[in-house]
Amino acid sequence: MAQQNFQPRPQDKFTFGLWTVANRGRDPFGDAVRDTLAPVEAVKLLAEVGAYGVNFHDNDLVPIDATPSERDTIVREFKKACDESGLNVPMATVNLFYDPVFRDGAFTANDPAVRAYAVQKTMQAMDLGAECGAKIFVLWGGREGVETEACRRPDEAIKRLREALNYLCEYALDKGYDYKFALEAKPNEPRADIYMPTTGAYLAFIATLDHPEIVGVNPEVAHEQMSGLNMTHAVAQAWEAGKLFHLDLNDQVPGRYDQDLRFGSANPKAAFFLVKFLEDVGYEGARHFDAHAYRTEDYQGVKDFARGCMRTYLILKEKARQWNEDADIQALLAEMNEERNELPRFKPYAKDGAAALRSYHFDRAALAAKGLQYEKLDQLTIDILLGVR
Ligand code: GLT
Ligand code: MN
Ligand code: MN
Numbered sequence: 001m002a003q004q005n006f007q008p009r010p011q012d013k014f015t016f017g018l019w020t021v022a023n024r025g026r027d028p029f030g031d032a033v034r035d036t037l038a039p040v041e042a043v044k045l046l047a048e049v050g051a052y053g054v055n056f057h058d059n060d061l062v063p064i065d066a067t068p069s070e071r072d073t074i075v076r077e078f079k080k081a082c083d084e085s086g087l088n089v090p091m092a093t094v095n096l097f098y099d100p101v102f103r104d105g106a107f108t109a110n111d112p113a114v115r116a117y118a119v120q121k122t123m124q125a126m127d128l129g130a131e132c133g134a135k136i137f138v139l140w141g142g143r144e145g146v147e148t149e150a151c152r153r154p155d156e157a158i159k160r161l162r163e164a165l166n167y168l169c170e171y172a173l174d175k176g177y178d179y180k181f182a183l184e185a186k187p188n189e190p191r192a193d194i195y196m197p198t199t200g201a202y203l204a205f206i207a208t209l210d211h212p213e214i215v216g217v218n219p220e221v222a223h224e225q226m227s228g229l230n231m232t233h234a235v236a237q238a239w240e241a242g243k244l245f246h247l248d249l250n251d252q253v254p255g256r257y258d259q260d261l262r263f264g265s266a267n268p269k270a271a272f273f274l275v276k277f278l279e280d281v282g283y284e285g286a287r288h289f290d291a292h293a294y295r296t297e298d299y300q301g302v303k304d305f306a307r308g309c310m311r312t313y314l315i316l317k318e319k320a321r322q323w324n325e326d327a328d329i330q331a332l333l334a335e336m337n338e339e340r341n342e343l344p345r346f347k348p349y350a351k352d353g354a355a356a357l358r359s360y361h362f363d364r365a366a367l368a369a370k371g372l373q374y375e376k377l378d379q380l381t382i383d384i385l386l387g388v389r
Pocket of ligand 1 (some may be wrong): 019057093094138184248290
């Protein structure tokens with residue numbers, strides 16, 4: 001049965017960053033269009049629209065120059081607001097991109113003092129997240145990149161990133177924090193070229209760490225689509241590797257600036273296959289929306305935006321259920337995947353089997369002759385998405 005009116009429920013695990021609903025619509029060409037939304041107010045807004053949780057960067061919550069006592073007061077009030085609104089904090093992260101100190105990068109900056117400061121700031125952000133109950137710690141290296149390759153060798157940057165990650169894993173283990181790190185890739189923006197531009201790059205990097213078991217990825221729809229890549233494929237690879245610790249849902253038209261659009265608003269078909277994948281495999285992590293409302297909106301529009309993200313997810317989840325139960329679609333899939341037992345296989349490897357396969361004569365023309373009916377299958381998908389089926 002379709003979830004009633006596509007209303008979010010806690011078990012949907014819909015979360016938003018403080019920075020998403022409190023985004024004031026600033027862009028490189030124009031100033032803020034919405035008033036500041038204090039963290040406590042953002043929590044209330046998220047509770048009102050039916051979110052399950054709220055995530056934050058250290059400085060979304062605690063200003064970078066706050067004194068220890070100011071920090072404690074802010075955290076106390078925030079936690080109280082979360083408790084009263086029934087909101088969880090599943091994830092925390094650290095802002096290593098806004099302050100000018102990070103203009104040359106954070107963990108990869110040339111200045112060792114900046115690198116040390118970045119590690120210190122991250123440890124403090126981990127403490128803050130743990131205090132609020134976060135179990136996932138996202139790292140997005142927005143400034144870890146270059147405008148000119150002249151400034152450092154890129155392999156040196158990778159070594160620095162590894163050193164920092166190894167250190168932070170030790171810190172998490174030492175403190176007994178129950179954290180899993182989720183590394184978030186992006187190809188560019190704000191740097192011309194960011195190191196670790198894809199989820200796949202991070203997956204390869206993670207295998208080189210001292211504690212790969214507590215490090216995974218946080219793929220983002222927009223970051224994959226900015227460079228024309230396929231989010232569902234990135235997510236699938238992470239999932240298959242046991243590394244899908246978190247994900248950022250939003251939307252993006254390939255080849256444009258960083259849009260962070262409402263989930264499913266630009267590429268509903270791609271969003272459908274992503275939701276279908278997550279639901280089919282039984283992903284149990286948070287469905288986190290890392291997006292923001294159009295610059296044309298006031299806070300009523302921000303609520304419309306947040307509700308829209310969740311509603312679209314739930315509609316697509318219902319469409320996925322319909323797709324899986326569609327008799328014509330299932331018949332087509334069964335026909336396509338029919339096993340032809342008379343043909344040889346290559347698994348498992350054995351000397352005899354390999355020799356037999358090596359010399360078998362395949363009828364290539366026969367294998368290529370039959371139409372696969374993907375046109376029909378895709379149109380059935382479109383019929384479901386457009387609501388005529
Ligand atoms: C920033 C970025 C996002 C990251 C956030 C986490 S901050 O808004 O655009 O993709 O997920 O640092
Ligand atoms: Mn993101
Ligand atoms: Mn983004």
